[in-house]
Amino acid sequence: xxxxxxxxxxxxxxxxxxxxxxxxxxxxxxxxxxxxxxxxxxxxxxxxxxxxxxxxxxxxxxxxxxxxxxxxxxxxxxxxxxxxxxxxxxxxxxxxxxxxxxxxxxxxxxxxxxxxxxxxxxxxxxxxxxxxxxxxxxxxxxxxxxxxxxxxxxxxxxxxxxxxxxxxxxxxxxxxxxxxxxxxxxxxxxxxxxxxxxxxxxxxxxxxxxxxxxxxxxxxxxxxxxxxxxxxxxxxxxxxxxxxxxxxxxxxxxxxxxxxxxxxxxxxxxxxxxxxxxxxxxxxxxxxxxxxxxxxxxxxxxxxxxxxxxxxxxxx
Numbered sequence: 001x002x003x004x005x006x007x008x009x010x011x012x013x014x015x016x017x018x019x020x021x022x023x024x025x026x027x028x029x030x031x032x033x034x035x036x037x038x039x040x041x042x043x044x045x046x047x048x049x050x051x052x053x054x055x056x057x058x059x060x061x062x063x064x065x066x067x068x069x070x071x072x073x074x075x076x077x078x079x080x081x082x083x084x085x086x087x088x089x090x091x092x093x094x095x096x097x098x099x100x101x102x103x104x105x106x107x108x109x110x111x112x113x114x115x116x117x118x119x120x121x122x123x124x125x126x127x128x129x130x131x132x133x134x135x136x137x138x139x140x141x142x143x144x145x146x147x148x149x150x151x152x153x154x155x156x157x158x159x160x161x162x163x164x165x166x167x168x169x170x171x172x173x174x175x176x177x178x179x180x181x182x183x184x185x186x187x188x189x190x191x192x193x194x195x196x197x198x199x200x201x202x203x204x205x206x207x208x209x210x211x212x213x214x215x216x217x218x219x220x221x222x223x224x225x226x227x228x229x230x231x232x233x234x235x236x237x238x239x240x241x242x243x244x245x246x247x248x249x250x251x252x253x254x255x256x257x258x259x260x261x262x263x264x265x266x267x268x269x270x271x272x273x274x275x276x277x278x279x280x281x282x283x284x285x286x287x288x289x290x291x292x293x294x295x296x297x298x299x300x301x302x303x304x305x306x307x308x309x310x311x312x313x314x315x316x
Contacts, residue, residue: 001222001230005179006153009224012038012047014068017278018190021068022226024181026153031056033152034082035172035181036063036226037072039133044072052080060138061150062086063183064169065094067130069226074136084138085150087161089168091140093200098131102199109198113283114261114307123283126276144170157181162215164208165192167200171215178221185211186237188228191244195284196291205292209245212238245289252289256299259311262287 002009008025024035032055038044057080062070064087077084086094096102103124110120144150146161150172157172162185172181184192194208201207220234231237248269255268266279266286274282290310293299299312 001179002224005155005174005177007224010047010051012044012068014039017275018227020227022224022228023069024152024224025051028058028151028153031058033057033059033061034076035061035152036069036183037076038069039067039071040075040135041071041133045075048072048076056080057082059142060084061144061152062090062138063144063171063226064166065090065097066166066184067134069183070094070138071130071134074134074138077138078136083141085142085144086138086140087144087168087170089163089200090166091143091168093167094134095137096199097197098128098134103128106198110283112303112306112308113287114263115283116263119279122276123280126280146170152181155179160214162211163201164194164204164211167204167207173218173220175218178219180215180218180220180223180234182215182223182225182234184226186215186223186234186241187225188223188231188237190227191241193281193285194245194288195281196288197284198287203292203295205245205288206295209242212242248289249293252293253298253312256293256310256312259309261307261309262290265290265310 006026010023010025011020012023014020021038023038026033060073060076060082062073073084106127107120107124110123144159146159148159149156150159155174157174160171160173162169162171165184169183169185171183171185194205196204216235216238221232223234224230266282269286270282294301299310302309
């Protein structure tokens with residue numbers, strides 16, 4: 001299916017539990033366009049140097065600001081002179097997310113989440129460690145706007161804003177072939193990480209569930225994701241993902257009868273021993289679910305001795 005669209009999938013290794021990202025290359029009349037870039041590291045550079053040898057790169061399209069999609073864009077732009085496209089919301093976040101003011105704020109919020117100081121520091125340092133993997137920042141010439149179309153390979157795709165995994169994340173829909181380049185919005189085997197990082201939209205999970213409904217209405221036949229393999233029947237997968245979040249929210253409502261910090265809740269939701277990077281994602285995911293319940297009026301949050309306690313009804 002990917003070949004028929006005039007697209008080539010480039011699988012890049014990642015040094016995480018989620019061990020790869022799918023980026024895409026499409027040939028057009030004046031040269032090649034790329035969708036997402038991987039991290040700025042030697043492994044990524046080696047793959048792209050080989051893949052792009054002798055090719056004219058005209059455009060680099062970035063679906064969202066996360067390092068495995070955005071990271072190598074600036075360096076590639078320096079090498080190729082390509083124009084870079086990106087959603088405006090995520091462009092603004094990308095220019096702040098690895099800078100000192102945000103990192104200082106992040107550590108303070110981790111401590112308000114009931115995370116011990118040494119672990120809070122380690123989590124903030126883990127975020128800071130991505131700075132060399134996302135710099136130099138690209139210069140953005142074009143914005144990816146909801147409802148506009150962009151040519152990629154043989155076909156034009158409608159740009160669809162699907163916030164949740166990030167505030168600005170976009171997907172690309174070709175109605176003619178019922179194909180969605182789903183980026184990180186819908187994945188075949190795992191549920192995309194939906195985290196609240198103490199900045200941006202306060203309710204990413206609500207946004208995500210609404211975005212899933214938006215895509216479900218299109219009744220997409222083929223999904224080409226940024227992690228994992230292409231698959232059929234987007235609506236079926238969307239139902240599975242929604243059921244996962246509903247189950248998690250139901251279990252949280254039971255847990256919060258005793259009153260818990262974000263960190264205590266996370267340790268119950270994710271009982272396995274996690275590496276620092278994975279702990280950061282687990283904290284963000286837990287915060288997103290707790291805030292969803294709080295903003296829906298399903299639980300309350302109190303600041304007790306500098307730490308947030310979430311609870312339903314009376315608490316400890």
